[in-house]
Amino acid sequence: SAVISQKPSRDICQRGTSLTIQCQVDSQVTMMFWYRQQPGQSLTLIATANQGSEATYESGFVIDKFPISRPNLTFSTLTVSNMSPEDSSIYLCSVVGGELYGYTFGSGTRLTVV
Amino acid sequence: DAKTTQPNSMESNEEEPVHLPCNHSTISGTDYIHWYRQLPSQGPEYVIHGLTSNVNNRMASLAIAEDRKSSTLILHRATLRDAAVYYCILAPNNNDMRFGAGTRLTVKP
Numbered sequence: 001s002a003v004i005s006q007k008p009s010r011d012i013c014q015r016g017t018s019l020t021i022q023c024q025v026d027s028q029v030t031m032m033f034w035y036r037q038q039p040g041q042s043l044t045l046i047a048t049a050n051q052g053s054e055a056t057y058e059s060g061f062v063i064d065k066f067p068i069s070r071p072n073l074t075f076s077t078l079t080v081s082n083m084s085p086e087d088s089s090i091y092l093c094s095v096v097g098g099e100l101y102g103y104t105f106g107s108g109t110r111l112t113v114v
Numbered sequence: 115d116a117k118t119t120q121p122n123s124m125e126s127n128e129e130e131p132v133h134l135p136c137n138h139s140t141i142s143g144t145d146y147i148h149w150y151r152q153l154p155s156q157g158p159e160y161v162i163h164g165l166t167s168n169v170n171n172r173m174a175s176l177a178i179a180e181d182r183k184s185s186t187l188i189l190h191r192a193t194l195r196d197a198a199v200y201y202c203i204l205a206p207n208n209n210d211m212r213f214g215a216g217t218r219l220t221v222k223p
Contacts, residue, residue, distance in 0.1 A: 001160070033211070042201070043158065043213040092157050094211070102148055103211050105157035 001097035002027050006106030013083055013113050020079045021109045023093035028073035030096075034066070037090040037108070046091075049076050083113045118202045123218045126192045134187040134217055136202030141182050146208045149176065149187045151198040152216070158201065161187065163208070197221045 003026040013019050023032065034046040047068055049055040055068040069077045080087050090108040097104035119137040126132040138147070148163040162169055162176045164185075169176040175188040189196055201216040 035213075042199075042215050045212055094157075096209070097160060102150070102160035102163050103158075104160065108157050 001101035002029060002095050002104045004093060004095065004104055004106040006093055006109060008109055009107065010110040011112070013111065015084050015113055017083055018079055018081045019083065019111060020077050021091050021093075023076045023078070023106055025074045025095055030073070032070065032076045033094040033103070034068065034076075034078045035092045035094060035105075037092065039089070043092065046078070080111065083111075085113045087111065088113045118204060118214050120200075120202055120214065120217045122215065123220065125220045125222060126189075126196075128194060128221055128223050129191055132189040132192045132196070132219065132221075134189075134200050134202075134219065135184065136186070137184045138202070138204055139183045141204055142206070144207050145204040146206075147176065147178060147182075147185050148203040148205050148211065149174070150201045150203065150211075150213075151196075152201070153195075153198045158213075161200070163205070192219075192221045194221050194223060 005024040007022045032049045035043040036046050037043045045058050046061045047055045047057045049068050049070040051070045051073050065081055067079045090110050092105050092108045094103045094105045146163055146165050149161040150158040151161050152158045162171055162174050164176045164178055177186045199216040199218050201213050203211050205211055
């Protein structure tokens with residue numbers, strides 16, 4: 001199955017600033033997915049990113065707040081813009097690991113906004 | 115959206131089998147049943163998935179009811195490292211993973 005490298009693993013940011021999270025996959029994949037996991041909660045899908053097209057955002061998430069880039073088949077970034085303490089969460093990227101393996105997840109970026 | 119219902123928490127003793135139930139009464143014909151687990155401070159990890167037939171792999175077994183309205187994840191011999199949150203997910207056309215609350219499994223030595 002695919003191997004994902006996600007950076008940074010954690011960060012502490014000032015409110016009003018932005019953070020860009022990188023997700024690198026060791027193989028070419030059509031779709032990449034970004035999730036948010038708020039403290040003590042389950043995962044919520046933010047958006048689906050296809051290479052060469054605009055990301056598709058889930059209800060409650062907007063491009064101005066969470067812009068996504070997908071420049072090629074192995075890389076994507078998620079930016080958390082104009083951060084507030086409510087954005088403190090773990091952000092995870094994911095790809096389809098193959099028909100036999102389900103989805104593969106990165107280890108996540110633990111973001112704390114102060 | 116198709117949804118799943120899982121117990122909030124379960125306990126097991128080490129080296130004993132664990133049966134984690136999942137109800138999905140609104141499942142459609144194209145929904146695959148996926149199981150993931152999330153160990154503390156890690157991203158979710160794929161465990162197993164199936165469509166209609168029972169499935170076995172090196173990690174677990176998946177038993178799917180004949181009417182597909184429920185399924186059970188079976189860990190044959192729980193270890194302390196199996197303590198995690200286990201998520202049962204219905205994935206339309208084997209895609210679109212949306213997580214519910216999951217079951218927190220505690221394994222007692």
